[in-house]
Amino acid sequence: MTYDVITRARRTTRRRLIAVGLAAAAAAGAVTVAVVAGTDPSRSVTLPADPAPDRPDIGTADGGRADLPSDLGWADVAGVSVPVSGQSGPRLTVGGQARGFAHDHAGAVLAAAHIIVRVNPQVGPAVFESTLLRQVVGPDAAAMRVQVAQAYDELRNQAGIKDGQPIGRLYANLRGYRILSYTDDEVIVRLLTEAPDASGSSLMVSTEVSVRWTGSDWALVAPAGGTFDQVVTAASDSDIATFLPFTAGG
Numbered sequence: 001m002t003y004d005v006i007t008r009a010r011r012t013t014r015r016r017l018i019a020v021g022l023a024a025a026a027a028a029g030a031v032t033v034a035v036v037a038g039t040d041p042s043r044s045v046t047l048p049a050d051p052a053p054d055r056p057d058i059g060t061a062d063g064g065r066a067d068l069p070s071d072l073g074w075a076d077v078a079g080v081s082v083p084v085s086g087q088s089g090p091r092l093t094v095g096g097q098a099r100g101f102a103h104d105h106a107g108a109v110l111a112a113a114h115i116i117v118r119v120n121p122q123v124g125p126a127v128f129e130s131t132l133l134r135q136v137v138g139p140d141a142a143a144m145r146v147q148v149a150q151a152y153d154e155l156r157n158q159a160g161i162k163d164g165q166p167i168g169r170l171y172a173n174l175r176g177y178r179i180l181s182y183t184d185d186e187v188i189v190r191l192l193t194e195a196p197d198a199s200g201s202s203l204m205v206s207t208e209v210s211v212r213w214t215g216s217d218w219a220l221v222a223p224a225g226g227t228f229d230q231v232v233t234a235a236s237d238s239d240i241a242t243f244l245p246f247t248a249g250g
Helices: 105-118 125-135 141-159
Strands: 006-010 015-019 073-077 080-084 173-182 186-196 202-213 218-221 232-234
Touching (some): 080 105, 105 186, 105 202, 125 141
Antiparallel strands (some): 006 015, 202 218, 202 232
Protein backbone atom coordinates (compact mmCIF):
# COMPACT_ATOMS: atom_id res chain seq x y z
CA MET A 1 0.00 0.00 0.00
CA THR A 2 0.78 2.24 -1.27
CA TYR A 3 1.44 3.25 -2.11
CA ASP A 4 1.79 7.74 -5.37
CA VAL A 5 2.01 11.43 -5.37
CA ILE A 6 3.70 11.17 -8.67
CA THR A 7 3.92 11.58 -12.36
CA ARG A 8 3.11 8.60 -14.52
CA ALA A 9 4.05 7.29 -17.94
CA ARG A 10 2.00 4.85 -20.03
CA ARG A 11 3.73 1.87 -21.59
CA THR A 12 2.36 -0.42 -24.32
CA THR A 13 2.07 -3.63 -22.33
CA ARG A 14 2.00 -2.35 -18.79
CA ARG A 15 1.57 0.90 -16.91
CA ARG A 16 4.28 2.22 -14.67
CA LEU A 17 4.22 4.85 -12.02
CA ILE A 18 7.08 7.20 -11.37
CA ALA A 19 6.71 7.37 -7.62
CA VAL A 20 8.53 9.21 -4.90
CA GLY A 21 7.06 7.09 -2.16
CA LEU A 22 4.03 4.90 -1.83
CA ALA A 23 3.14 4.02 -5.42
CA ALA A 24 -0.58 4.03 -5.26
CA ALA A 25 -2.44 7.04 -6.49
CA ALA A 26 -2.59 6.25 -10.18
CA ALA A 27 -2.36 3.57 -12.83
CA ALA A 28 -4.54 4.40 -15.82
CA GLY A 29 -4.15 7.25 -18.30
CA ALA A 30 -3.62 10.22 -16.01
CA VAL A 31 -2.42 11.03 -12.53
CA THR A 32 -4.65 11.88 -9.60
CA VAL A 33 -2.90 13.94 -6.97
CA ALA A 34 -5.42 14.32 -4.16
CA VAL A 35 -4.36 16.37 -1.18
CA VAL A 36 -6.46 17.45 1.77
CA ALA A 37 -4.71 19.43 4.48
CA GLY A 38 -5.17 18.69 8.14
CA THR A 39 -4.61 14.92 8.27
CA ASP A 40 -3.65 13.63 11.69
CA PRO A 41 -0.94 10.99 11.01
CA SER A 42 -1.28 9.25 14.36
CA ARG A 43 -4.99 8.56 14.90
CA SER A 44 -6.11 4.95 15.33
CA VAL A 45 -8.34 3.42 12.70
CA THR A 46 -10.09 0.14 11.97
CA LEU A 47 -9.33 -2.40 9.29
CA PRO A 48 -9.54 -0.89 5.79
CA ALA A 49 -12.79 -1.36 3.91
CA ASP A 50 -13.11 -4.38 1.65
CA PRO A 51 -11.98 -3.97 -1.96
CA ALA A 52 -14.50 -3.01 -4.60
CA PRO A 53 -16.91 -5.92 -5.28
CA ASP A 54 -15.79 -6.36 -8.88
CA ARG A 55 -12.20 -6.95 -7.81
CA PRO A 56 -10.85 -10.52 -7.63
CA ASP A 57 -10.15 -11.93 -4.19
CA ILE A 58 -6.68 -11.67 -2.73
CA GLY A 59 -4.97 -15.05 -2.87
CA THR A 60 -4.60 -17.50 0.00
CA ALA A 61 -1.68 -19.64 -1.20
CA ASP A 62 1.16 -20.29 1.24
CA GLY A 63 3.84 -18.97 -1.11
CA GLY A 64 5.24 -15.63 0.05
CA ARG A 65 3.51 -15.78 3.43
CA ALA A 66 4.91 -13.81 6.39
CA ASP A 67 2.94 -15.48 9.22
CA LEU A 68 1.64 -12.15 10.46
CA PRO A 69 1.14 -11.91 14.24
CA SER A 70 -2.17 -12.61 15.95
CA ASP A 71 -2.25 -9.14 17.51
CA LEU A 72 -2.27 -7.33 14.15
CA GLY A 73 -4.07 -4.00 14.21
CA TRP A 74 -4.18 -0.82 12.13
CA ALA A 75 -3.03 2.79 12.46
CA ASP A 76 -3.46 5.78 10.17
CA VAL A 77 -0.52 7.50 8.49
CA ALA A 78 -1.55 10.40 6.25
CA GLY A 79 -4.75 8.62 5.29
CA VAL A 80 -3.24 5.18 4.71
CA SER A 81 -4.10 2.38 7.16
CA VAL A 82 -0.89 0.52 7.97
CA PRO A 83 -0.59 -2.73 9.96
CA VAL A 84 0.81 -2.56 13.50
CA SER A 85 1.67 -5.20 16.10
CA GLY A 86 3.09 -5.26 19.60
CA GLN A 87 4.91 -8.43 18.61
CA SER A 88 6.26 -7.50 15.17
CA GLY A 89 6.38 -3.71 15.37
CA PRO A 90 6.72 -0.89 15.11
CA ARG A 91 7.64 -0.57 18.77
CA LEU A 92 8.57 3.12 18.54
CA THR A 93 6.22 5.63 16.88
CA VAL A 94 7.24 8.92 18.49
CA GLY A 95 7.22 12.02 16.27
CA GLY A 96 5.63 10.28 13.32
CA GLN A 97 8.43 7.73 13.08
CA ALA A 98 8.01 3.96 12.94
CA ARG A 99 10.96 1.92 14.18
CA GLY A 100 11.63 -1.27 16.07
CA PHE A 101 10.48 -4.11 13.82
CA ALA A 102 11.01 -7.80 14.56
CA HIS A 103 13.87 -9.55 12.78
CA ASP A 104 11.63 -12.00 10.93
CA HIS A 105 9.29 -12.26 7.95
CA ALA A 106 6.43 -10.36 9.56
CA GLY A 107 8.70 -7.59 10.83
CA ALA A 108 10.15 -7.10 7.36
CA VAL A 109 6.71 -6.85 5.73
CA LEU A 110 5.44 -4.37 8.31
CA ALA A 111 8.63 -2.30 8.01
CA ALA A 112 8.24 -2.12 4.24
CA ALA A 113 4.65 -0.93 4.57
CA HIS A 114 5.44 1.72 7.18
CA ILE A 115 8.60 3.15 5.68
CA ILE A 116 7.28 3.45 2.14
CA VAL A 117 4.33 5.52 3.39
CA ARG A 118 6.52 7.76 5.53
CA VAL A 119 8.84 8.74 2.68
CA ASN A 120 5.96 10.39 0.82
CA PRO A 121 6.02 14.19 0.60
CA GLN A 122 2.45 14.46 1.93
CA VAL A 123 3.52 13.49 5.44
CA GLY A 124 5.68 16.61 5.66
CA PRO A 125 9.41 17.08 6.25
CA ALA A 126 9.16 16.47 10.00
CA VAL A 127 8.40 12.85 9.11
CA PHE A 128 9.94 12.15 5.71
CA GLU A 129 13.31 13.83 6.38
CA SER A 130 14.13 11.79 9.48
CA THR A 131 12.71 8.64 7.87
CA LEU A 132 14.90 9.11 4.82
CA LEU A 133 17.98 9.77 6.94
CA ARG A 134 17.49 6.97 9.47
CA GLN A 135 15.57 4.28 7.62
CA VAL A 136 16.65 4.42 3.98
CA VAL A 137 19.94 2.87 2.90
CA GLY A 138 21.80 2.01 -0.28
CA PRO A 139 23.71 3.92 -2.97
CA ASP A 140 20.58 5.76 -4.15
CA ALA A 141 19.48 6.99 -0.71
CA ALA A 142 20.83 10.51 -1.33
CA ALA A 143 19.05 10.71 -4.68
CA MET A 144 15.82 9.65 -3.01
CA ARG A 145 16.13 12.44 -0.45
CA VAL A 146 16.47 14.95 -3.28
CA GLN A 147 13.50 13.51 -5.17
CA VAL A 148 11.20 13.62 -2.14
CA ALA A 149 12.26 17.15 -1.14
CA GLN A 150 11.64 18.44 -4.67
CA ALA A 151 8.26 16.73 -4.84
CA TYR A 152 7.31 18.24 -1.47
CA ASP A 153 8.16 21.77 -2.62
CA GLU A 154 6.19 21.36 -5.84
CA LEU A 155 3.11 19.89 -4.15
CA ARG A 156 3.26 22.37 -1.27
CA ASN A 157 3.30 25.30 -3.67
CA GLN A 158 0.42 23.85 -5.68
CA ALA A 159 -1.66 23.31 -2.56
CA GLY A 160 -0.74 26.61 -0.92
CA ILE A 161 0.66 24.88 2.15
CA LYS A 162 3.16 26.61 4.45
CA ASP A 163 6.70 25.23 4.31
CA GLY A 164 7.28 22.51 6.90
CA GLN A 165 3.64 21.46 7.15
CA PRO A 166 2.13 18.15 5.96
CA ILE A 167 0.46 18.48 2.58
CA GLY A 168 -2.47 16.17 3.12
CA ARG A 169 -3.70 12.61 2.96
CA LEU A 170 -2.83 9.77 0.61
CA TYR A 171 -5.88 8.17 -0.97
CA ALA A 172 -4.75 4.57 -0.90
CA ASN A 173 -5.39 1.26 0.86
CA LEU A 174 -2.85 -1.48 1.45
CA ARG A 175 -4.55 -4.65 0.22
CA GLY A 176 -1.94 -7.38 0.29
CA TYR A 177 1.66 -8.48 0.26
CA ARG A 178 3.86 -11.23 -1.16
CA ILE A 179 7.41 -12.04 -0.07
CA LEU A 180 9.57 -12.66 -3.14
CA SER A 181 12.78 -13.55 -1.30
CA TYR A 182 13.99 -13.68 2.29
CA THR A 183 17.35 -13.91 3.99
CA ASP A 184 18.32 -12.79 7.48
CA ASP A 185 19.90 -9.69 5.94
CA GLU A 186 17.58 -8.65 3.10
CA VAL A 187 13.97 -9.16 2.08
CA ILE A 188 12.16 -8.34 -1.15
CA VAL A 189 8.40 -7.96 -0.85
CA ARG A 190 5.65 -6.78 -3.15
CA LEU A 191 2.89 -4.60 -1.74
CA LEU A 192 -0.55 -4.45 -3.34
CA THR A 193 -2.24 -1.06 -3.07
CA GLU A 194 -5.70 0.10 -4.12
CA ALA A 195 -6.23 3.74 -5.10
CA PRO A 196 -8.49 5.87 -7.31
CA ASP A 197 -7.49 7.01 -10.77
CA ALA A 198 -8.36 10.39 -12.29
CA SER A 199 -11.96 9.30 -12.93
CA GLY A 200 -12.43 7.92 -9.42
CA SER A 201 -12.34 4.29 -10.52
CA SER A 202 -10.52 1.80 -8.32
CA LEU A 203 -7.06 0.65 -9.41
CA MET A 204 -4.66 -1.95 -8.03
CA VAL A 205 -0.93 -1.23 -8.06
CA SER A 206 1.95 -3.58 -7.24
CA THR A 207 5.20 -2.17 -5.81
CA GLU A 208 8.42 -4.10 -5.24
CA VAL A 209 10.13 -3.03 -2.02
CA SER A 210 13.48 -4.16 -0.62
CA VAL A 211 14.36 -3.88 3.06
CA ARG A 212 17.72 -4.59 4.68
CA TRP A 213 18.56 -5.56 8.26
CA THR A 214 20.97 -2.95 9.65
CA GLY A 215 21.86 -4.88 12.79
CA SER A 216 19.09 -3.36 14.89
CA ASP A 217 16.15 -2.77 12.54
CA TRP A 218 14.86 -3.05 8.99
CA ALA A 219 15.60 -0.18 6.58
CA LEU A 220 14.28 0.53 3.10
CA VAL A 221 16.79 0.02 0.29
CA ALA A 222 16.40 3.07 -1.93
CA PRO A 223 15.31 2.10 -5.45
CA ALA A 224 17.49 2.86 -8.46
CA GLY A 225 17.74 6.59 -9.07
CA GLY A 226 15.76 7.31 -5.93
CA THR A 227 12.38 6.64 -7.57
CA PHE A 228 10.13 3.61 -7.90
CA ASP A 229 9.49 3.87 -11.65
CA GLN A 230 11.17 0.54 -12.41
CA VAL A 231 9.40 -1.48 -9.71
CA VAL A 232 5.79 -0.26 -9.86
CA THR A 233 3.15 -1.75 -12.16
CA ALA A 234 -0.61 -1.85 -12.48
CA ALA A 235 -1.73 -5.22 -11.09
CA SER A 236 -3.75 -7.52 -13.32
CA ASP A 237 -6.44 -9.83 -11.94
CA SER A 238 -4.02 -12.75 -12.10
CA ASP A 239 -1.41 -10.71 -10.21
CA ILE A 240 -3.90 -9.76 -7.51
CA ALA A 241 -4.72 -13.41 -6.85
CA THR A 242 -1.08 -14.10 -5.87
CA PHE A 243 -1.08 -11.64 -2.96
CA LEU A 244 -1.89 -12.46 0.64
CA PRO A 245 -4.17 -10.23 2.73
CA PHE A 246 -2.97 -8.37 5.82
CA THR A 247 -4.81 -10.56 8.31
CA ALA A 248 -3.81 -11.60 11.83
CA GLY A 249 -1.96 -14.91 11.74
CA GLY A 250 -1.75 -14.76 7.94
